Amino acid sequence: MHELTIAENIKNIIQESLGERKARVTRINLQIGKLSTIVPDSLRFCFEFAAKNTPAESAFLNIEEIPVRCRCGKCGVEFSIEKPSFYCPNCGSAEVELVSGRELFIKSIEIEEE
Amino acid sequence: MEINVLKKVLSANDAVAKRVREIFLEKRVFAVNLMGSPGAGKTAVIEKTIELIGDKLNIGVIEGDIFSTVDAARIAKLNTPVVQINTGPFGGDCHLEAGWIKDAASSLDLEKLDILFIENVGNLVCPAEFDTGANRNVVVLSLPEGDDKPVKYPLMFRVSGAMLVNKLDLAEILQVDMSHLKENARKVNSSLEIFEVSALTGEGFNLWTEWLIGMANKKSVK
Numbered sequence: 001m002h003e004l005t006i007a008e009n010i011k012n013i014i015q016e017s018l019g020e021r022k023a024r025v026t027r028i029n030l031q032i033g034k035l036s037t038i039v040p041d042s043l044r045f046c047f048e049f050a051a052k053n054t055p056a057e058s059a060f061l062n063i064e065e066i067p068v069r070c071r072c073g074k075c076g077v078e079f080s081i082e083k084p085s086f087y088c089p090n091c092g093s094a095e096v097e098l099v100s101g102r103e104l105f106i107k108s109i110e111i112e113e114e
Numbered sequence: 115m116e117i118n119v120l121k122k123v124l125s126a127n128d129a130v131a132k133r134v135r136e137i138f139l140e141k142r143v144f145a146v147n148l149m150g151s152p153g154a155g156k157t158a159v160i161e162k163t164i165e166l167i168g169d170k171l172n173i174g175v176i177e178g179d180i181f182s183t184v185d186a187a188r189i190a191k192l193n194t195p196v197v198q199i200n201t202g203p204f205g206g207d208c209h210l211e212a213g214w215i216k217d218a219a220s221s222l223d224l225e226k227l228d229i230l231f232i233e234n235v236g237n238l239v240c241p242a243e244f245d246t247g248a249n250r251n252v253v254v255l256s257l258p259e260g261d262d263k264p265v266k267y268p269l270m271f272r273v274s275g276a277m278l279v280n281k282l283d284l285a286e287i288l289q290v291d292m293s294h295l296k297e298n299a300r301k302v303n304s305s306l307e308i309f310e311v312s313a314l315t316g317e318g319f320n321l322w323t324e325w326l327i328g329m330a331n332k333k334s335v336k
Contacts, residue, residue, distance in 0.1 A: 002207070002208055002209055002239075002240035002243060002244070005207065005209075005211070006123055006124075009123045009124060009126060009127075010123055012126070013119060013121050013123065013125075014119070017117060017119050017121075030123075035268065035269055035272070036243065036269065037239045037240065037242060037243050037269055038243075083265075084264075084265045084268035084301065084302050085265075085301045085302075086272075086301060086302060086303070086304065087301070094300060094301070094304030095304055095305075096304070098272075102269075104122060104123040104124055104243075105120075105121070105122055105123065106119040106120070106121050106122075106123060107118070107119065107120060108116050108117055108118045108119055108120075109116070109117050109119055110115065110116050110117075111115055111116075111117060112115075113115065
């Protein structure tokens with residue numbers, strides 16, 4: 001259910017970005033890491049509710065999923081993982097740091113000025 | 115027309131969390147964000163910890179629940195300062211955010227505390243996403259939940275610095291494969307500190323409290 005909180009944060013950031021500008025938001029370009037706990041459909045549903053009566057109320061949420069990428073702390077190799085198993089495929093070390101996958105990021109918005 | 119925004123969605127919460135962490139540092143209190151499923155034994159772990167080291171260190175508690183003051187009442191019985199946060203009576207927020215913690219902490223005398231437990235809302239999903247400003251995230255996983263939880267909820271176990279495997283007193287009945295459980299946890303987070311405990315009997319609490327005291331001392335030394 002925290003998608004509603006996320007949706008409200010997105011709405012607030014968009015309102016800040018728009019400032020005094022009179023415009024309709026048509027598209028919101030988001031990046032969401034695969035390790036994040038966001039369900040895109042649920043976020044879309046919550047955003048529709050959160051953005052009601054704002055310039056973003058009919059905006060399309062374009063969600064780019066970011067893969068979980070890691071860097072091995074031992075051998076330095078970078079790799080992606082599809083399953084929650086943080087082992088280096090090169091040397092087998094479990095000492096891996098996250099490079100990407102936790103994103104919850106608004107890249108841009110597309111607007112039509114009134 | 116496209117406008118670049120380039121902003122983290124949770125940047126507002128992150129900024130408050132950063133401020134909360136600064137406050138904890140100024141007041142020299144070690145804050146632990148305790149997370150886990152409903153019924154994992156988070157409150158019981160806090161109660162047992164207070165019982166065992168409450169005479170050596172000053173402990174305070176922030177209780178987070180969707181509704182009720184049941185947990186705060188349990189802690190208050192132990193003569194421990196406690197604040198209850200309710201996120202909403204009919205389906206409030208499923209997690210705590212830094213703003214709640216900042217408000218709740220302001221009603222505690224932080225100067226007098228060595229350790230502050232923040233008991234998050236029972237949930238293995240949402241709380242993992244929000245920085246509360248605590249110094250460490252700790253997850254409580256109880257044996258009846260099964261050995262597969264770390265791989266089912268990877269973010270929770272990835273963001274945690276320590277894991278308490280609780281309800282050790284049920285190990286024989288449940289026949290849980292403890293090595294498999296630990297393997298699953300380390301698969302997700304190799305640096306996770308693991309403590310096997312029973313909040314009912316106090317088994318295994320010596321290592322957990324040692325770790326806590328060590329962290330709290332490090333904090334006061336800076």
